[in-house]
Amino acid sequence: MIKKILLLTALLSLGLVSAFFISPTFSAKNNSNVELASESPQVTVPVELPLEQRYPYVVPPKTSLSQVLRSLDISAQEIHSIVQAAMPHRNLARIVPGTRFQLFYSEQDPSEFRGIKFRFTPQEIIHVQRVDGTWHAEKIIKPVTTKVVTFKGVVKSSLWESAAEAKMNPTLISELAEIFAWQVDFAREVQVNDRWRLSVEQEFIGNEAIGWGSILSAEYINSGVAYTAVLFRKGDEDLGYFAPDGSSLKKMFLKSPIQYGRISSKFQKRRFHPVLKTARPHLGVDYAAPTGTPIRAVGDGRVTLAGWSGGGGNVIKIRHNSTYETAYKHLSRFAKGIKSGTKVVQGQTIGYVGSTGLSTGPHLHFEFFVAGRYTDPLSQKFPQAAAVPSIHLADFSASKASFLSQLPEWDFN
Numbered sequence: 317m318i319k320k321i322l323l324l325t326a327l328l329s330l331g332l333v334s335a336f337f338i339s340p341t342f343s344a345k346n347n348s349n350v351e352l353a354s355e356s357p358q359v360t361v362p363v364e365l366p367l368e369q370r371y372p373y374v375v376p377p378k379t380s381l382s383q384v385l386r387s388l389d390i391s392a393q394e395i396h397s398i399v400q401a402a403m404p405h406r407n408l409a410r411i412v413p414g415t416r417f418q419l420f421y422s423e424q425d426p427s428e429f430r431g432i433k434f435r436f437t438p439q440e441i442i443h444v445q446r447v448d449g450t451w452h453a454e455k456i457i458k459p460v461t462t463k464v465v466t467f468k469g470v471v472k473s474s475l476w477e478s479a480a481e482a483k484m485n486p487t488l489i490s491e492l493a494e495i496f497a498w499q500v501d502f503a504r505e506v507q508v509n510d511r512w513r514l515s516v517e518q519e520f521i522g523n524e525a526i527g528w529g530s531i532l533s534a535e536y537i538n539s540g541v542a543y544t545a546v547l548f549r550k551g552d553e554d555l556g557y558f559a560p561d562g563s564s565l566k567k568m569f570l571k572s573p574i575q576y577g578r579i580s581s582k583f584q585k586r587r588f589h590p591v592l593k594t595a596r597p598h599l600g601v602d603y604a605a606p607t608g609t610p611i612r613a614v615g616d617g618r619v620t621l622a623g624w625s626g627g628g629g630n631v632i633k634i635r636h637n638s639t640y641e642t643a644y645k646h647l648s649r650f651a652k653g654i655k656s657g658t659k660v661v662q663g664q665t666i667g668y669v670g671s672t673g674l675s676t677g678p679h680l681h682f683e684f685f686v687a688g689r690y691t692d693p694l695s696q697k698f699p700q701a702a703a704v705p706s707i708h709l710a711d712f713s714a715s716k717a718s719f720l721s722q723l724p725e726w727d728f729n
């Protein structure tokens with residue numbers, strides 16, 4: 317059974333070129349074939365075989381290493397020696413399913429088993445081999461290299477689709493949305509023909525891409541207005557994103573307490589109240605969103621109320637400083653640890669959308685106070701967070717010039 321699983325895995329992973337690799341001596345043989353195939357003069361980078369060919373075997377689920385190796389005709393004694401030799405680096409008795417490995421055989425005598433190489437992570441390899449009759453294990457840590465890659469897109473239907481169209485990993489478009497969260501409300505201000513571009517570090521081991529590093533620079537054009545962000549990197553440390561002039565992209569308050577929701581009722585001095593059936597001002601902004609949608613603190617501050625408050629139902633009030641306060645009403649529940657006196661930071665989830673108190677359906681009623689007075693948050697220009705300190709401006713200018721120059725050219729019409 318195990319043998320079948322292994323064979324199937326090997327066949328699947330080797331794909332069309334499988335016939336070639338079934339022989340246990342494939343390793344040396346294939347490397348030379350690949351070199352032949354890449355002899356064309358244009359090729360300067362050495363070609364590396366795909367992972368599935370370099371490590372054709374996979375430990376199946378619910379299987380011990382011993383079971384797997386026994387099915388590959390490796391003796392119990394050899395397995396014992398391999399496990400013992402690897403012990404200083406890894407306990408192979410607890411190998412994780414999905415771990416890939418390759419086997420080595422003697423070139424003179426292909427029936428003579430010589431060694432095994434495990435790939436625990438793209439970075440960590442353990443090579444166990446028999447040298448002069450004894451087994452030795454060596455741990456190999458592969459160096460990670462980074463390369464800058466660029467992407468750009470135009471919004472045709474949604475931001476997410478523009479990323480898919482650009483063949484970009486969706487986590488990167490989320491990161492871009494986080495970078496510009498203070499400039500653009502990505503839940504409701506994205507427009508058709510908005511454009512974006514970015515440069516980002518991609519991490520490699522050899523030729524194998526293993527993940528993404530930091531976005532170095534990015535631009536988002538929203539309804540014709542361009543917002544540019546550049547990473548401030550000082551030495552090895554990433555110190556956040558700033559506008560090219562060194563001013564902060566962050567503001568004291570987020571543009572919305574809800575990441576994905578629509579405004580169902582704006583701030584109005586006079587309005588007909590749907591429940592009370594009388595003319596009453598609407599002194600906040602309503603966000604329609606399903607029950608349970610997380611609500612974010614729009615700024616740093618301290619909770620001054622987290623409890624039941626009549627028509628407001630479950631209410632949270634936050635005091636940001638001596639000037640600004642915000643309130644969040646009709647919550648289904650409070651986030652863990654949120655009570656009067658709790659310190660909160662911008663973007664922290666404080667509670668969840670509900671319909672408690674005087675409410676016709678699940679929504680967040682959000683209030684914004686300036687010096688104790690009800691104010692329309694959508695009409696406010698919020699104060700900016702701190703800019704790059706003047707003593708660091710020279711460093712910032714240097715990294716800025718390099719990162720901005722790595723943005724791709726626009727080529728849309």
Ligand SMILES: [Zn+2]
Pocket residue numbers: 581598600601602680681682
């Ligand atoms: Zn309301």
